Amino acid sequence: xxxxxxxxxxxxxxxxxxxxxxxxxxxxxxxxxxxxxxxxxxxxxxxxxxxxxxxxxxxxxxxxxxxxxxxxxxxxxxxxxxxxxxxxxxxxxxxxxxxxxxxxxxxxxxxxxxxxxxxxxxxxxxxxxxxxxxxxxxxxxxxxxxxxxxxx
Amino acid sequence: xxxxxxxxxxxxxxxxxxxxxxxxxxxxxxxxxxxxxxxxxxxxxxxxxxxxxxxxxxxxxxxxxxxxxxxxxxxxxxxxxxxxxxxxxxxxxxxxxxxxxxxxxxxxxxxxxxxxxxxxxxxxxxxxxxxxxxxxxxxxxxxxxxxxxxxx
DNA sequence: CATTCTACATTCGCACTACGAACTAACCGA
DNA sequence: TCGGTTAGTTCGTAGTGCGAATGTAGAATG
Numbered sequence: 001x002x003x004x005x006x007x008x009x010x011x012x013x014x015x016x017x018x019x020x021x022x023x024x025x026x027x028x029x030x031x032x033x034x035x036x037x038x039x040x041x042x043x044x045x046x047x048x049x050x051x052x053x054x055x056x057x058x059x060x061x062x063x064x065x066x067x068x069x070x071x072x073x074x075x076x077x078x079x080x081x082x083x084x085x086x087x088x089x090x091x092x093x094x095x096x097x098x099x100x101x102x103x104x105x106x107x108x109x110x111x112x113x114x115x116x117x118x119x120x121x122x123x124x125x126x127x128x129x130x131x132x133x134x135x136x137x138x139x140x141x142x143x144x145x146x147x148x149x150x151x152x
Numbered sequence: 153x154x155x156x157x158x159x160x161x162x163x164x165x166x167x168x169x170x171x172x173x174x175x176x177x178x179x180x181x182x183x184x185x186x187x188x189x190x191x192x193x194x195x196x197x198x199x200x201x202x203x204x205x206x207x208x209x210x211x212x213x214x215x216x217x218x219x220x221x222x223x224x225x226x227x228x229x230x231x232x233x234x235x236x237x238x239x240x241x242x243x244x245x246x247x248x249x250x251x252x253x254x255x256x257x258x259x260x261x262x263x264x265x266x267x268x269x270x271x272x273x274x275x276x277x278x279x280x281x282x283x284x285x286x287x288x289x290x291x292x293x294x295x296x297x298x299x300x301x302x303x304x
Numbered sequence: 305c306a307t308t309c310t311a312c313a314t315t316c317g318c319a320c321t322a323c324g325a326a327c328t329a330a331c332c333g334a
Numbered sequence: 335t336c337g338g339t340t341a342g343t344t345c346g347t348a349g350t351g352c353g354a355a356t357g358t359a360g361a362a363t364g
Contacts, residue, residue, distance in 0.1 A: 039320080066323065070322085091331070
C-alpha cells in the first residue's frame with residue numbers, strides 16, 4: 001500500500017517523481033498561455049543561449065533526429081525559429097530564434113521561472129537555497145543537458 | 153546568456169526544471185524496458201494503491217476525460233488494466249489492475265525506484281534525507297496528486 | 305411521478321509527439 | 335575517385351491530449 005499524503009515522511013524517490021510531475025504541469029500551463037506546446041517552449045529556452053544544429057539539439061533534448069525535424073518545422077511555421085545554413089558544412093543547418101521567437105522566449109522563460117519559483121514559496125530562504133544546492137548537485141552529477149539555465 | 157554547467161551555483165528554478173527533465177528521461181527509459189509508455193506506467197503506479205473511477209484518475213493524472221478513455225483503452229488492450237462496473241453507479245466504471253498488470257506494475261515500480269534512487273547516488277545519506285525532506289515539503293504544499301508513493 | 309439538471313464516460317476530429325527505417329546530399333579519408 | 339560516414343528529411347505508425355458533441359444514468363425539483 002501507499003503512504004498517505006499527510007504522512008510527513010516522503011522518500012527521495014517519491015519526492016523526485018512527484019516534484020517532476022509538478023514541474024511538468026507548470027510547463028504545460030505556462031506554454032499554453034503563450035500558444036505553444038511544452039516541447040516548443042523547451043526548444044525556445046534552449047535556443048535562448050545560442051543557435052544549435054539539429055544534431056546538437058537532438059542530444060540536448062534527447063530526441064531522435066526524425067522527431068526534431070517535425071518540432072522545428074512546427075515551431076518554424078509559428079515564426080519563432082528559423083533554419084540557417086551552416087557556414088562551413090553545407091549539409092547542416094543551424095536553428096536560431098527569430099526576433100519574434102526571442103521575444104516569446106524571453107516572456108515564456110520569465111513567466112515559467114516565476115511559476116516554478118512560486119512552487120517553493122512555502123520554504124524559507126535558507127531552505128530554498130539548500131534545496132537548490134542539493135538538487136543542483138543531483139543535476140550536475142547526472143550530466144543533465146542544459147535544457148534550462150539561470151538568467152545571467 | 154546562460155550559466156555554464158560547471159558553474160557550481162544553480163538557482164532553484166533551474167534545478168527543479170532540470171531534475172524534472174532527468175526524472176522524465178528515467179521514466180521513459182524504464183517504461184520502454186517494459187514495453188509500455190510512460191503514461192501507461194504512471195497509470196499502473198496510480199492503480200497499485202487501489203482501483204479508481206475515470207473521474208478520479210483524470211483528477212490525479214491531470215488529464216481530460218477524453219484523454220483518459222484512450223489511455224485506458226490502450227492499456228487495457230495490453231491486458232494490464234480492466235474496466236469493472238461500479239457496484240453502486242451504473243454509469244461509472246472502476247479501473248483496476250489485472251493480475252498481469254499488477255505483476256508488471258510491481259516490477260516497473262521497483263525498477264523505476266531503483267533508477268530514480270540512483271540519481272542521488274552522489275549525495276551522502278544525510279544530504280539525501282535533507283533533499284527528500286525539502287522536496288517533499290514542496291510537493292505537499294502544492295498538493296501534487298499521489299501519482300507515485302513510497303512502498304509500504 | 306415526470307421533468308429537468310447534472311455527472312460519468314465515450315466517441316470523434318484535430319494537432320502534436322516520438323520513433324525507426326529508408327533516403328538524399330555532402331563531407332572525408334584512403 | 336571511391337567508399338564510408340554524417341547531417342537532415344521523409345514517411346508510416348502508434349500514442350498523447352484536447353474540446354465539442356453524445357448517450358446514459360443518477361439526483362433534484364415540481
